[in-house]
Amino acid sequence: MTEKILVTENVHLYYGKKEALHGIDLSFKKNDITALIGPSGSGKSTYLRALNRMHDLADNVTVNGTFMFNGQDIYAPNTDTVSLRQKIGMVFQQPNPFPFSIYDNVAFGLRTAGHKDKGFLDETVEKSLKQAAIWDEVKDTLHKSALSLSGGQQQRVSIARALATGPDIMLLDEPTAALDPMSASKVEDTMMQLRNQLTMIIVTHSMAQASRISDKTAFFMDGNLIEFDNTKKVFLDPTRQETQDYISGRFG
Ligand SMILES: Nc1ncnc2c1ncn2[C@@H]1O[C@H](COP(=O)(O)OP(=O)(O)OP(=O)(O)O)[C@@H](O)[C@H]1O
Numbered sequence: 001m002t003e004k005i006l007v008t009e010n011v012h013l014y015y016g017k018k019e020a021l022h023g024i025d026l027s028f029k030k031n032d033i034t035a036l037i038g039p040s041g042s043g044k045s046t047y048l049r050a051l052n053r054m055h056d057l058a059d060n061v062t063v064n065g066t067f068m069f070n071g072q073d074i075y076a077p078n079t080d081t082v083s084l085r086q087k088i089g090m091v092f093q094q095p096n097p098f099p100f101s102i103y104d105n106v107a108f109g110l111r112t113a114g115h116k117d118k119g120f121l122d123e124t125v126e127k128s129l130k131q132a133a134i135w136d137e138v139k140d141t142l143h144k145s146a147l148s149l150s151g152g153q154q155q156r157v158s159i160a161r162a163l164a165t166g167p168d169i170m171l172l173d174e175p176t177a178a179l180d181p182m183s184a185s186k187v188e189d190t191m192m193q194l195r196n197q198l199t200m201i202i203v204t205h206s207m208a209q210a211s212r213i214s215d216k217t218a219f220f221m222d223g224n225l226i227e228f229d230n231t232k233k234v235f236l237d238p239t240r241q242e243t244q245d246y247i248s249g250r251f252g
Contacts, residue, residue: 005030005168005199006051006088011065013046013055020046022223024065028169028216033191033200035210035231038220039251044203047220048171051201052088053081070168086113089162093174095154097146097161102129102138105146105157109165124164131197132160133190152183156190163194170194172202176209188213207247211235219243 006028013021021043028034036044053074055061067074074084086109097105106125115121125142129135134156138149146157155175162170172191176184191200191213204210210217210231217234219227219242227234227243238244245251 003030004028005070007066007068008051009066011047011050011063011067013043013050013064014062016060020223021050024225026218026225026228028199028201030168031196031199032215033195033202033213034216034218035214036201036203036218036220037205037207037210037246038226039246040205042220043223044220045173046223048173048201048203051169051171052085052090053079054090056081082112086165087167088169088171089165089167090171091155091158091162091173091175093177095151095158095178097149097154097157099145099147101143102146102149102157103142106160106164108161113165125160128160128164129157131163131194132156133186133193134160150183152179152186155179155183155187159187159190167198169199169201172200174203174205177205207235219246221246 004027008027009025011021011024012019024047036048038044049055050063051067051074055063063075069088073079098108103125106128107121110121110124126135129138134153137153138157146154149157176187179187188209191202194200202214214231216228217231218225219234221242227238227240229239234243235247238247
């Protein structure tokens, strides 16, 4: 049996009275990379943000449905959202380092979780920056401000920060969209290197990126999941006409 790390069923989400997701059923296999694709406004980011309860921070959002992470109910009233987000980390479109040093950025989640031991922090910061494929570029400047780095480097530091707390799942919302092509390709390489180490769910507008890096692709339209399958199948032989039209650039 294939192991599903995250199972969502019948997900409905409302912004005020407006229904943005109309009953999404989507499950993720451990260590798969899944691309969420679809036209602007189709609900990809809305769905992604529901997976680690980012909508809790807004007061007009209602989320209904089942969200099970390793058999645990993400929306159970006793869920600690800080530890949830350490296990289901997030990387955003705009690199968002804190105005601290590179080291302090990566150590941030560990310190929040109460880790103080310098040896442990040093080791984990180094390991995370290596995993995010940026160690060689920053190892001599760890105490410089993260804001002094290029956009692509900042994005890899953001990935390292998310990795430091040992997530099982990483949510990435258009992580390369704000970067120049060279930086985008480095961030994409980083994701490829993380393949098999954790489960990744990535929202992307780049069909080329989705087909290059993902195992599975989910196509969203108007708040509905239209098609979900192996990436090759979705791109080469989609079942639904809407998917075909979207990937061939007829709309979106
Ligand atoms: N904070 C919000 N308040 C009200 N409506 C919202 C909010 N955020 C998104 N929406 C609406 O929810 C729907 C889905 O938006 P969402 O951003 O999830 O789409 P998307 O597929 O990620 O789009 P894009 O590719 O442009 O990022 C859209 O109709 C959008 O206008």
